[in-house]
Amino acid sequence: MQLHTLNKSPRNGDALASCLRLVRGPASILLLENGVYGALAGQEALWSQLPDTVRCYVLQEDLEARGLAGRVQARFESVDYAGFVALCAAHDTTLSWY
């Protein structure tokens, strides 16, 4: 099972589009750094094609840095750095899209 990480905001380059095209469930996606903007409430359409077998996470410290805590879509589960490490350990491999 793979963990995909996205560190760019949704409209910066084609990392998001390529990730969504190639991810296959079961898998997980973690948004971090500027990627966390993709988890903002109101942006649900970005992820609407993603099957339920793909779990979505967002990095807490990067949300807080950007003033986004409390404005996150229901689909995304917030994890802190320790949770980030746990996610990496729980997956076979990590694929970084940047």
Next chain:
Amino acid sequence: MSNSNLTPGFLVVARQAPYGSSQAREGLDAALTAAAFGQPVSLLFMDDGVYQLLPDQSPAALEQKNLASMLAVLPMYEIEQLYVDSHSLEQRGLLDTPLCIPVQRLDSDQVAALVQRHTRILTF
């Protein structure tokens, strides 16, 4: 975790165009280094990385090494699993363009399968 369908070695994913940044060159260096240490290496070109495959590159005026020339020696390092994402070619109008090295064209499902078969993936 299921190990039955995994490919050993590295998958290097080239996503950036050449010469504007060092990413393309660094990805190739990583692939060559892994191969020099006896690791099986597969190389996938996708997104702007497909631009690395255009022929007739001549970066002399930029004082950079010719990336296409480096790609041509991959088989000498036993890097022969070379793939390109057809969707990325199509997005860029390059489906009918001859490429500088022989590569296997994959559709999106095949690329997803390739990615899923590897546990060591380096993106550049």
